Every structure is written in structure tokens, then in C-alpha cells.
Amino acid sequence: EDNLVDAKVSTGKSDIFIVTKEGMSIRFDESDVRGMGRTARGVKGVTLGKDDKVIGMAIIDKDSKETILIVTKNGYGKRTVMDEYRSQSRGGVGIITQKTTDKVGDVVSARLVNDKQHLLVTTNNGQAIRMRCSDVSIIGRNTQGVRVMNLNEGEFVTSVAVIDEDEAEE
Numbered sequence: 001e002d003n004l005v006d007a008k009v010s011t012g013k014s015d016i017f018i019v020t021k022e023g024m025s026i027r028f029d030e031s032d033v034r035g036m037g038r039t040a041r042g043v044k045g046v047t048l049g050k051d052d053k054v055i056g057m058a059i060i061d062k063d064s065k066e067t068i069l070i071v072t073k074n075g076y077g078k079r080t081v082m083d084e085y086r087s088q089s090r091g092g093v094g095i096i097t098q099k100t101t102d103k104v105g106d107v108v109s110a111r112l113v114n115d116k117q118h119l120l121v122t123t124n125n126g127q128a129i130r131m132r133c134s135d136v137s138i139i140g141r142n143t144q145g146v147r148v149m150n151l152n153e154g155e156f157v158t159s160v161a162v163i164d165e166d167e168a169e170e
Contacts, residue, residue: 008059015060015087017068018045019097019110022052025068026094027060027085044091056110067138069113070098070145071121073105073156078145079113079138096142104144109160120161121149133162 010016010030019025026046033043046054058068060082067079080097088094098107113119115134122128129149137146149157 005054006057008057010059011061013062015062016045016090017058017060017082017085017110017112018054018094019056019068019070019107020046020048020052020094021055021100021106021108022049023096023098023100023107024049024052024094025085025097025110026090026092027082027087028090029087030059032090047091047093049093055107058110058112060112064112066112066114067133068097069109069111069119069133069136069160069162070107071109071119071148071157071160072098072100072145073108074103075121075147075149075151075157076104076145077121077136077148078143079133079136080141081138084141099142099144101144105156108157111160111162113162116165118163118165119148120163121157122159122161123149123151123155124158125152125155127152127155130163 071077113133117133
């Protein structure tokens with residue numbers, strides 16, 4: 001019952017960053033992943049808890065000034081600088097990137113963003129909000145975040161899209 005969550009092109013000298021729905025993340029050097037044939041199974045990137053799932057990943061240049069944007073099911077979000085995430089060996093449990101509680105819910109999206117991009121958040125009831133990524137606070141890694149979207153009773157965030165500034169003007 002596996003699903004492909006994401007695929008990215010990398011430089012061969014970047015870091016891989018994986019985030020789970022229960023708020024854990026791991027950052028490791030992509031050289032830790034050896035080249036394999038098309039039919040190979042691959043190697044483990046992160047060790048998951050019993051009910052945990054990978055919800056996103058990013059390729060990070062070593063000198064990147066972008067931030068990681070986390071959005072939760074109950075409409076909370078935050079941006080965190082990548083310097084707060086130390087490099088580890090692949091396959092570990094990782095570190096806390098988002099405190100998940102009943103108040104904020106599980107992580108729905110994790111994206112690498114910059115200040116010039118926009119964010120489009122949608123809910124199960126079709127409500128959508130668009131904002132600049134720079135309007136989402138940059139705060140610490142091990143925090144709950146701030147409210148980015150007010151939700152009605154029974155409503156929850158289902159998806160997040162990042163739009164480049166030049167596309168946003170169209």
C-alpha cells in the first residue's frame with residue numbers, strides 16, 4: 001500500500017529533507033543514497049512510527065536561504081530556517097519539526113519556500129486562502145506555529161500549493 005509522495009531533481013551535492021504527518025523530519029546528504037537500477041527497492045530515508053506517513057520532501061542546497069513551510073490540518077503554519085535542521089544519517093527517526101496536538105492537527109504539507117512566493121491553502125469544503133509566504137511567521141523548529149487560516153466546524157486543510165511570484169501576477 002505504498003504511494004509515491006514526491007520526486008525531485010537534485011544536483012548530486014544537496015541534502016534531502018523528509019517530513020512526516022506526525023511532525024518528524026530528517027535531513028541527510030544525498031550522497032548517503034547510492035545509485036541503483038530501475039527495479040531496485042531503494043534505501044530507507046526515515047524510520048516511521050506505527051501510524052506515521054511521509055507527507056513531503058525537499059532537495060536543499062547546502063547554502064540555501066529558503067525556509068521550510070509547514071501547514072497543519074487545523075490551519076496552523078510556520079516557516080523555519082534550514083539552519084535549525086542538522087544533517088543526520090539517513091534511515092533514522094529524525095527530529096521534531098512540528099508539534100502535533102489536537103489543537104493544530106497533523107502536518108498536511110511541508111514545502112521549501114522563499115519570500116517571493118505565494119501560498120494557496122484549500123480545505124475539504126472548498127474554502128481557499130491565498131497569501132504571501134513572507135506573511136507566515138518564521139519561528140523555531142519545535143513549535144506549534146501560528147494560525148494561517150480560520151476554519152469552520154468540521155473543516156480541515158486538505159492541500160497547499162506554492163505559487164511563484166511571476167505566476168501569481170497572471
